Amino acid sequence: MPEDKAFIKAFWEKAMCPIRMKDIANSRDPLPNAYTGTRTAFESDHDRILFSTPFRRLIDKTQVFPLEKKYDTIRRRLTHSYEVSSLARSFGNDLVFNSPELFPNSISPQRNIPVVLATIGLVHDMGNPPFGHEGESAIQYWFRCRVEDNPNFFEGFSERQQQDFLKFEGNAQTVRIVTHLQVLNDLYGLNLTLGSLSALLKYVVPSDKVNKKEDLAKGKFGYFSSEREVVAEMESYTGLVEQRNPLTYIMEACDDIAYSVLDIEDAVKKGVISYADIISYLKSENEKEADHYISEVIDRTSADYGNYSGIDDLSYHELNDIAMVKFRVYAINTLMQSARQSFADNYSSILRGEFKQDLLKVCGANRLSKVLKTFCYRHIYRNRDVLGLELQGFNTITGLLDIFWDAINDCEDKGDLASPFSKYVFERISENYRRVFHHTVSQKKLPEAYCRMQLMTDMLAGMTDTYAVTTYEDLHQRRK
Helix, strand or coil, X not given: CHHHHHHHHHHHHHHCCCCEHHHHHCCCCCCCCCCCCCCCHHHHHHHHHHCXXXXXXXXXXECCXXXXXXXXXXXXXXXXXXHHHHHHHHHHHXXXXXXXXXXXXXXXXXXHHHHHHHHHHHHCCCXXXXXXXXXXXXXXXXXXXXXXXXXXXXXXXXXXXXXXXHCCCHHHHHHHHHHHHCCCCCCCCCCCEHHHHHHHCCCCCCHHXXXXXXXXXXXXXXXXHHHHHHHHHHHHHHCCCCCCCHHHHHHHHHHXXXXXXXXXXXXXXXXXXXXXXXXXXXXXXXXXXXXXXXXXXXXXXXXXXXXXXXXXXXXXXXXXXXXXXXXHHHHHHHHHHHHXXXXXXXXXXXHCCCCCCCHHHHXXXXXXXXXXXXXXXXXXXXXXXXXXXXXXXXXXXXXXXXXXXXXXXXXXXXXXXXXXXXXXXXXXXXXXXXXXXXXXXXHCCCCHHHHHHHHHHHHHHHCCHHHHHHHHHHHHHXXX
8 A cells, every 4th residue: 555655665764764873963964875885874884893892702702502622613602693693684685585565665675674684683692791691690690689788789879770780681781882882983882873773772671661561672671771862862763762673573583593493503513412302302392282383394304314314424423413404404494484474474563563572472483483492491501511601600700790899999989099909900991991981970960880880890791701700710819
């Protein structure tokens, strides 16, 4: 219908806003040919992420298993991010070439939709602290303990400001990195387009408005109080006020597909499970409740396995590896095609902000997705190596928070009279983070204690696994 086309055109021209925060601050228009030309504004965003220091640090941040010389092909956060980015770009290519009616020509969708999806696939885990999600839990635990020991710990804080730390969220830290912390020559961070910024905002509310029952996009918080003004500008220009960018649903589905399938492949490579284990589990679940999508993955993978098992030259480990490659291909393809159909089926409600679920939960292959995630939880994430890494990460992070908190307060309260140890610790904090900290304090929009806490969590979240461990060992030894 004509009005539908008009609505779609108006929606995407706002959602794919090429304006940057620095453009707004300097009252200037975005560069001409933002959607076309040799390099579009959104292609520039992709490269800004790709070449950034925080992105490179993901090479030494845990996905599931600790990195070992014996298993040097095990995925890290960097590998995972590349894979999510690849899946998201493929999803976008499928949409713009096979369903061109979904996007207006005015935004050059064949160039810009896939690249924005690739960008948010790259950046989606950039704010995660070391040691995976256990790092988030350790930070939250540390703040809870401080409040239990001192009920006035958050004195002068609003409820939102308190929840920023009590529910510390890696997704919000990602927004902080790209908008403030990754300093180039000013305080605008990577200065991404507001269109890309809206797409990487996985959760759309601040920490005091979390409501998972109302909307999955409000199940966690998406930004800290310190980034509220940036998000407000983004909402104003894109029209997405507490509403997810449609592309975020796609990236989220690709992220879920990647970890639920590829974590299994890593577990097989590491010898935690075998190909036979996952196929046996799928067959068992399929017997309980027959499912077309599960059957398809079992049948196609088993057929290929039968063909290769007759080759005498293949060892058990080689056969296991080949079988898992085939499993990965068929499982990902099945889930991707189903999620793509789910996006098309729910397209109108997604654009209008009425869609409150995720694509995999409402797609045809939802049971396959659920079964794979359950298998991962039962047989991989509870593995001794994984639990051991989580314990090491927990102890390291809580120990570092103790040290950095004392040092920051000592240096800020006493200046030159602070202890030599506190000065040494304070100097270990990134100059970027300290510059942003002092600027934020000077603005007096947030309590100074909030700024100090954020300086501490900025430093912790930016560490790699190895750097966190070696820094804690160094500081713990020097403090004695």
